[in-house]
Amino acid sequence: MAQALILQVVKSYKLNDLFQRVILTGPGLERLPENSGGLHIKLFFKRAGQQQLLLPRLLKNRHRQVRDEQPESNPPEQLSAELKPISRTYSIRHYDRDSNLLRVDFVLHADPGVACAWATAAREGDQVGLAGPGPMRLCNPAARKFLLIGDASSLPAIMAVIDQLPLQAEVQVIMELPKGYQPFIDCRRQSNISWHWLEQTFTPETTVLPLIKSLALPLAETCVAIASEHKTVLCLRQYFRCESIAKEYLYCVPYWRHRQNEETYHDQRHQVMDS
Ligand SMILES: Cc1cc2nc3c(=O)[nH]c(=O)nc-3n(C[C@H](O)[C@H](O)[C@H](O)COP(=O)(O)OP(=O)(O)OC[C@H]3O[C@@H](n4cnc5c(N)ncnc54)[C@H](O)[C@@H]3O)c2cc1C
CATH class of the missing domain: 2.40.30.10 (Translation factors)
Incomplete structure (x- = not known):
């Protein structure tokens, strides 16, 4: 570096x-x-x-x-x-x-x-x-459809990525925000995009996961990026791995961990990324 x-x-x-x-x-x-x-x-x-x-x-x-x-x-x-x-x-x-x-x-x-x-x-x-910067991007640009899942910490990165995707790509975004906060969109793309907003409760199995299933996306042509709180990333990564999504179409990065600061979480994040 x-x-x-x-x-x-x-x-x-x-x-x-x-x-x-x-x-x-x-x-x-x-x-x-x-x-x-x-x-x-x-x-x-x-x-x-x-x-x-x-x-x-x-x-x-x-x-x-x-x-x-x-x-x-x-x-x-x-x-x-x-x-x-x-x-x-x-x-x-x-x-x-x-x-x-x-x-x-x-x-x-x-x-x-x-x-x-x-x-x-x-x-x-x-x-x-x-x-930096580090080299890793959140998406595989070869995909035709994108499912981007995040929370406030990854909203800046996700909006930056959305601005760079081809216009014909179909984009779905699932965004969790803390209770009481209004949706906030600050990117140029207006078409071929759907935003789904959820309250962040740290219970992805009963909130984000059912929403993902209801979208019924064709995983063979969809790039999935998950950048969020630790528990959500682990839960959703497990789901997509069980669905046999191709490795190059799945990006999972835990950005932070509820009730831990960066000092106490740092090594665990790297273990999650390595596993
Ligand atoms: C690749 C990557 C990119 C990131 N990009 C961004 C970015 O652009 N903007 C951004 O804001 N964050 C981003 N983050 C997340 C950011 O690094 C963490 O939120 C970081 O812990 C914030 O540091 P802090 O000193 O404010 O809090 P810390 O000292 O780390 O934590 C203090 C307390 O706040 C809690 N906390 C930390 N982050 C959050 C959060 N996001 N929401 C609620 N509670 C939290 C902790 O659990 C802890 O209890 C990114 C993380 C990664 C790995």
Whole structure:
């Protein structure tokens, strides 16, 4: 993975009660590929009380912790655990190369962690670190039909993906939102798309699964992407595997876990992805 960058906040504002949009810029950001919407990035945040943002140096999947300005030829000692930045995974909602502006949409969830709190308070000039993007897209573009299943955390990535799908593709979206929140659609596509909104109850077997079955989609030609809370991803992945959907038509990524923060969940997520 390429060296992490330091970015500055250009603007931060509430899109609605559920999302804070933060616009970022900085030197080196131009390395983002065209159409990078939907790809994931790592964001790095200062620890409480820290004056300076310290970034990890990323070498072939190994993380060596260095001060950003340290020259390559003089690798410093590793940062202690107290100095390592806090890392969270987010999605590129949109990147415009001409203006070098990156849009990231943060869910304002009920139990704000470091990332959510940072976004809420972000002001022009604040710094954040960025690594990535990662290579994985949420969809197989060869499919003719798409079923995209997510929640607020994946809505930015899903809308970015929808904007890139061929117009003739048929798209169904199942989106779970916390109780009391209104549907929110911010993508260009108007035709060949159906949105299904559900209240997020963490009981996918009685909510999302019956809805999926009722759609009776032809799985041989449908690409299914599930990007949501841990339990939902596991439940639905199990269902689609039993339905013998082709491996290259099934994308399953747990984005977070109810009642766990990223520190306690991180390793489990990788176990789920590996299994
Ligand atoms: C590939 C990928 C892409 C992602 N893209 C985005 C994105 O574009 N926008 C985005 O907002 N999130 C995105 N996420 C999810 C985000 O990384 C997590 O929600 C993260 O835990 C938020 O960090 P935090 O510091 O705010 O909360 P944490 O410190 O991790 O958690 C604090 C508390 O909040 C709860 N919590 C965490 N996330 C949520 C949530 N989404 N809804 C309700 N409660 C939650 C936790 O269970 C915990 O109780 C993505 C995750 C992955 C893996």
